[in-house]
Amino acid sequence: MASSTSLPAPGSRPKKPLGKMADWFRQTLLKKPKKRPNSPESTSSDASQPTSQDSPLPPSLSSVTSPSLPPTHASDSGSSRWSKDYDVCVCHSEEDLVAAQDLVSYLEGSTASLRCFLQLRDATPGGAIVSELCQALSSSHCRVLLITPGFLQDPWCKYQMLQALTEAPGAEGCTIPLLSGLSRAAYPPELRFMYYVDGRGPDGGFRQVKEAVMHLQTLS
Numbered sequence: 001m002a003s004s005t006s007l008p009a010p011g012s013r014p015k016k017p018l019g020k021m022a023d024w025f026r027q028t029l030l031k032k033p034k035k036r037p038n039s040p041e042s043t044s045s046d047a048s049q050p051t052s053q054d055s056p057l058p059p060s061l062s063s064v065t066s067p068s069l070p071p072t073h074a075s076d077s078g079s080s081r082w083s084k085d086y087d088v089c090v091c092h093s094e095e096d097l098v099a100a101q102d103l104v105s106y107l108e109g110s111t112a113s114l115r116c117f118l119q120l121r122d123a124t125p126g127g128a129i130v131s132e133l134c135q136a137l138s139s140s141h142c143r144v145l146l147i148t149p150g151f152l153q154d155p156w157c158k159y160q161m162l163q164a165l166t167e168a169p170g171a172e173g174c175t176i177p178l179l180s181g182l183s184r185a186a187y188p189p190e191l192r193f194m195y196y197v198d199g200r201g202p203d204g205g206f207r208q209v210k211e212a213v214m215h216l217q218t219l220s
Contacts, residue, residue: 081141081217088213089117089140091160093150099180099204100146106206112214133160137167142174142216144209147188147196148181165190173216178205 081087088107092100100118107114117140123132133156137143143164151157164175177191180199187196197212199205 084139084141085115086117086136086140087114087142087217089136089143090119090146091143091151091157091164092119092146093148093154093157095150096146096148096180099148102204103144103146103178103206103209106203107210107213110210112210112217114210114213129156130159134163137164142176142213144213145175145177145191147177147179147191149186152182152186152188161188161190173212176209176212178209180204 090100090104097120104116104118107116117136119132119136123136137160143160145151145157145161145164175191175194177187177194177196178199179187179196197205197208201208
């Protein structure tokens with residue numbers, strides 16, 4: 001006997017009430033997605049990756065952002081040679097001008113290119129003789145006294161000699177006597193406490209004078 005209850009048609013689903021359907025959609029929308037746990041590998045990779053603030057600049061950028069100062073020459077910064085205008089002041093009599101010029105040419109033409117003061121060439125025109133001589137002595141590292149018979153008879157040469165000894169009485173090597181055309185007995189008594197260069201050699205003692213000046217330059 002057939003039942004009076006009707007079965008649902010195949011392929012059809014029972015319909016939910018509209019109120020329950022609306023509650024289901026509301027709960028689905030309000031639910032927050034669950035956070036996935038970080039794996040140990042991702043944590044370690046993130047921690048090991050440095051930030052942009054802590055990472056050092058590449059060499060090319062660091063050299064641009066902080067340029068180094070231009071190199072300085074140790075010989076120029078450490079030596080006091082350039083603190084004065086001349087390396088040598090040649091003191092001579094007027095009659096020994098040719099010998100003094102030869103000495104200056106030898107010193108200036110050497111590999112050291114020594115800067116020499118020659119009175120008739122480098123003195124200021126119109127300047128007072130006393131002030132010019134004193135300025136030449138104080139502006140030079142050392143003084144070469146070309147001691148000849150004319151030197152001993154020239155009052156200005158004797159003034160230069162005494163002035164050089166007065167300015168630097170204890171400065172060893174700053175005053176270099178070059179004895180030429182005189183015997184040892186004629187050597188000035190004011191200079192007896194220092195050695196002199198004998199100008200009777202083939203080069204007139206020029207090489208020994210240059211070596212003495214160069215030795216003074218290495219000590220300064």
